[in-house]
Amino acid sequence: MVTQYAFFFDAAACSGCKACQVACKDRNDLGPGTLWRRVYEVTGGGWEKKGQVWVPSVIAYNVSMACNHCENPVCGAACPVKAIWKREDGIVFVDTDLCIGCRYCEWACPYTALRFHAATNTVSKCDFCYDAVDAGKPPACVAACPRRALDFGDLADLRKKYGDLRHIHPLPDPEQTGPALVLRPHRDAARAAERGAEVANWEEV
Amino acid sequence: MLKEWPLVAFTVAGQTALGLFLVAGLPLFFSRGGAADAPARGSRLAVLLAALGLMAAASFVSFFHLHHPFRAVRVLANVRTSWLSREVLFELGFMALLAVLAFLLWTGTGGEGLHRGLFAAAGASGVLFVWSMSKLYMLKAVPAWDHAYTPVSFFLTAVLLGALTAAAFSGAFRPGGSSALKPLLAACLVLVAAAFLWALLTAPVHGIFGARPPASLTPPGGASSALYAARLIVLVLGSLALAAAIWRESSAPALGAKAGLAAPVGLAWVLVLIGEVLGRFHFYGQVGRP
Numbered sequence: 081m082v083t084q085y086a087f088f089f090d091a092a093a094c095s096g097c098k099a100c101q102v103a104c105k106d107r108n109d110l111g112p113g114t115l116w117r118r119v120y121e122v123t124g125g126g127w128e129k130k131g132q133v134w135v136p137s138v139i140a141y142n143v144s145m146a147c148n149h150c151e152n153p154v155c156g157a158a159c160p161v162k163a164i165w166k167r168e169d170g171i172v173f174v175d176t177d178l179c180i181g182c183r184y185c186e187w188a189c190p191y192t193a194l195r196f197h198a199a200t201n202t203v204s205k206c207d208f209c210y211d212a213v214d215a216g217k218p219p220a221c222v223a224a225c226p227r228r229a230l231d232f233g234d235l236a237d238l239r240k241k242y243g244d245l246r247h248i249h250p251l252p253d254p255e256q257t258g259p260a261l262v263l264r265p266h267r268d269a270a271r272a273a274e275r276g277a278e279v280a281n282w283e284e285v
Numbered sequence: 286m287l288k289e290w291p292l293v294a295f296t297v298a299g300q301t302a303l304g305l306f307l308v309a310g311l312p313l314f315f316s317r318g319g320a321a322d323a324p325a326r327g328s329r330l331a332v333l334l335a336a337l338g339l340m341a342a343a344s345f346v347s348f349f350h351l352h353h354p355f356r357a358v359r360v361l362a363n364v365r366t367s368w369l370s371r372e373v374l375f376e377l378g379f380m381a382l383l384a385v386l387a388f389l390l391w392t393g394t395g396g397e398g399l400h401r402g403l404f405a406a407a408g409a410s411g412v413l414f415v416w417s418m419s420k421l422y423m424l425k426a427v428p429a430w431d432h433a434y435t436p437v438s439f440f441l442t443a444v445l446l447g448a449l450t451a452a453a454f455s456g457a458f459r460p461g462g463s464s465a466l467k468p469l470l471a472a473c474l475v476l477v478a479a480a481f482l483w484a485l486l487t488a489p490v491h492g493i494f495g496a497r498p499p500a501s502l503t504p505p506g507g508a509s510s511a512l513y514a515a516r517l518i519v520l521v522l523g524s525l526a527l528a529a530a531i532w533r534e535s536s537a538p539a540l541g542a543k544a545g546l547a548a549p550v551g552l553a554w555v556l557v558l559i560g561e562v563l564g565r566f567h568f569y570g571q572v573g574r575p
């Protein structure tokens with residue numbers, strides 16, 4: 081039995097095509113400006129002098145990120161009306177009939193997973209395509225990725241398969257929330273922080 | 286940033302209410318000989334009603350930041366872990382105690398001990414209200430808010446605007462002034478200076494001198510250094526108005542406070558209020574929403 085559903089993301093494989101982001105919007109009928117899965121373009125660096133030679137030190141990779149259905153969902157701890165709750169299989173839900181729309185959880189989540197949704201006039205977020213998953217199918221984002229950069233499953237199984245990396249730049253310290261997330265880093269990620277890499281596509285995410 | 290106006294109004298008004306209650310109320314309730322003779326009772330009642338009015342206004346305006354205000358009846362559901370629930374709990378407690386105390390004074394019920402006890406309980410609830418309000422913003426996900434900057438700024442606003450409101454009340458409504466007015470004005474001047482220094486001291490961490498927050502998934506906020514600079518200028522102007530009031534008080538006490546002090550103290554109050562409101566917009570502007 082699944083005790084904690086989780087996503088896997090392979091930053092080395094991701095091309096930044098955003099098929100996952102669009103598949104999520106399409107499946108959940110999200111209007112303009114509401115994104116449950118976002119693809120962040122992380123860029124930095126430039127040129128570096130090595131001896132007498134200038135070599136490129138450009139950082140460029142993508143991070144596809146939705147809600148991480150954290151083991152310690154700080155969003156739910158912050159919510160005054162208990163509108164955010166965690167199912168037995170680890171999926172974290174927002175009850176849009178309870179949410180008062182104070183948007184406090186938006187500030188509390190370090191992954192900015194909670195997004196205001198005009199249709200319900202409340203916050204909203206990735207629900208792991210729970211109905212598809214319950215029916216034995218993959219979440220829409222996982223199914224849509226042409227490079228198989230996304231996977232899903234029980235956190236323990238994903239760790240066995242891919243290792244237990246939960247952090248690459250510029251993600252928050254995983255100790256904050258215990259994200260149910262397994263990552264494979266892009267080769268640029270190791271030096272991204274020291275080269276001052278940042279998200280470059282704020283308008284999009 | 287400007288969208289957060291209900292939170293700006295709520296936090297500034299709520300903090301002012303606590304500050305006014307403490308600064309004006311403490312001497313009225315706890316000074317020796319301040320027992321409930323008729324004028325003292327009137328002053329006590331005035332302070333309680335002013336604080337209660339401010340709290341009521343703050344509570345009303347806070348509903349404007351909710352997208353489903355009518356569902357807010359459940360807002361105390363998560364007192365166990367949510368600082369937002371706790372803030373509302375102490376907000377309601379503060380208001381209820383203010384109302385009970387005002388009622389007792391109004392009807393002349395209860396002895397001095399009961400009144401002082403209720404004052405202390407209301408004060409504790411009010412302090413916990415502003416403390417919860419601070420903790421609410423001290424989120425690990427928001428490094429700009431997650432340190433002493435938040436509670437110090439909030440309590441400073443409370444004491445500063447509370448003292449100035451008390452001074453404005455005495456300056457405007459008490460012909461002949463009160464003997465306590467001059468030290469109160471001096472205290473206000475010190476507090477404005479403290480707010481000014483605090484803003485300068487925290488500036489490097491809060492993105493004013495070009496310091497940028499660490500890279501994260503949170504988009505940059507809209508806090509502008511122009512807003513920050515405007516706040517400092519307004520605070521300086523406010524302190525000049527206060528200095529003018531103190532000078533008038535010292536040089537011509539015979540003028541009578543009503544004629545001589547209402548204008549500079551009122552002006553100082555308006556300027557410092559504007560300064561605190563600008564500062565609060567800047568506070569919210571430090572954190573972006575996607």
Ligand code: SF4
Nearest residue numbers: 147148150155189193
């Ligand atoms: S990623 Fe954010 S919204 Fe999702 S469970 Fe964790 S804290 Fe909550």
Ligand code: SF4
Nearest residue numbers: 159179180182183185
């Ligand atoms: S916006 Fe809704 S889900 Fe988020 S903290 Fe407020 S009530 Fe809870």
